[in-house]
Amino acid sequence: MPTLPLTLAVITHNEAGSIARCLDSVPFAAEKLVVDSGSDDDTVAIARAHGARVVQQDWLGFGAQRNFASSQCSHDWILVLDADEWLSPELAVELQQRLPELMAGNTPAAYLRRRTIYMGRPMRWYRPNVGEKLARLYHRGRARWSDARVHESLRFDGAAPTLLAAFDHANNPSLPHKQLKVLRYAELKCRDWLDRRKPVRMWQAPLVYLLAFLKDYLFRLAFLDGWRGFLIAQTAASYALYKRMRYYEMVNHPESVADATDLLNKHHIDR
Incomplete structure (x- = not known):
């Protein structure tokens, strides 16, 4: 599959059970970067086996950790996923179709829709878990993460489009x-x-x-x-x-x- 000048950035700590699915869901990313904060399971080995470059960084808090990850990416355009998230095939196709146009313009970021899997099944009605809009695709020169320790958000100026297809989130195994x-x-x-x-x-x-x-x-x-x-x-x-x-x-x-x-x-x- 042709690659695009995009970095998939994932921050991890003991995510051996999910990191492979996350990384494999973005085959078109020219770079896959994992910023790990001292995992003592097989997260790092699995990430490398699935094509990721791994950088070690002690935990800084969610916002600062994501900004550190942005600074380590080889490409200006970055897609952020958590280890327990993955692109649906439909979103992967949509991204490949729309990314060249987004990258050619001055768009700072784009919103993706997240669908939550809870207790083994997708939530059907609960609004935050059905089509929740999150800014996860961005140009690092036009956007940065807030420095909050938790519940961080991507900050940018200007309009941002929303993609139609969803990515999936396994909301806690138990x-x-x-x-x-x-x-x-x-x-x-x-x-x-x-x-x-x-x-x-x-x-x-x-x-x-x-x-x-x-x-x-x-x-x-x-x-x-x-x-x-x-x-x-x-x-x-x-x-x-x-x-x-x-x-x-x-x-x-x-x-x-x-x-x-x-x-x-x-x-x-x-x-």
Whole structure:
């Protein structure tokens, strides 16, 4: 298959079970780059076996890690996927057709649609998991990632087209995987709040849980996906509540920040 002057960039840590599928789904990329933060499984060996150049970088936080990856790419146009994501055949064909025109112009980025696989099946109704728009294709001279430790976003000026076909996301192999991710993301988000000295508003906590659940379960149509939708909404609401509880603890018991860091690092969660 002819290649295009594009780098597929993936950041990894212990992704041996998924990295091959991710890399193989983009056969037209002239370069595949994996930025690994100290995997102790077979991630690096598998990535190299599937055509990737691997660069080691200690974990910097999601935004900074992605910006580091951008700086290591050989091409200005970059496609970003997580290790548990992969292009559908339809999107791969659409990208090959549209990339030459995008690259020839001044477009800063493009949005891709993401379809989520949850508990082994695609979500059918829950809006964030059906056709969610994410800026994942960009020119590194015209766009960069925010420096947030988690929930980073691609920043750019100007209009960006949206491709029609979707890429797929295996949203956590199991509920234990999801709970570990909740711990990780909450810790990173709370550290961002701590840096900004965000006010503690624990009185909001009960309302936050209720409103987060209702937003996902009713207004984002999770209830139409049955019990899977209920679990999605409950997990999202629990995450919203836990972040505020954990931030309250960080502010009132600063020693807990270092204690939690040691614990999360010990169990390879905090990255």
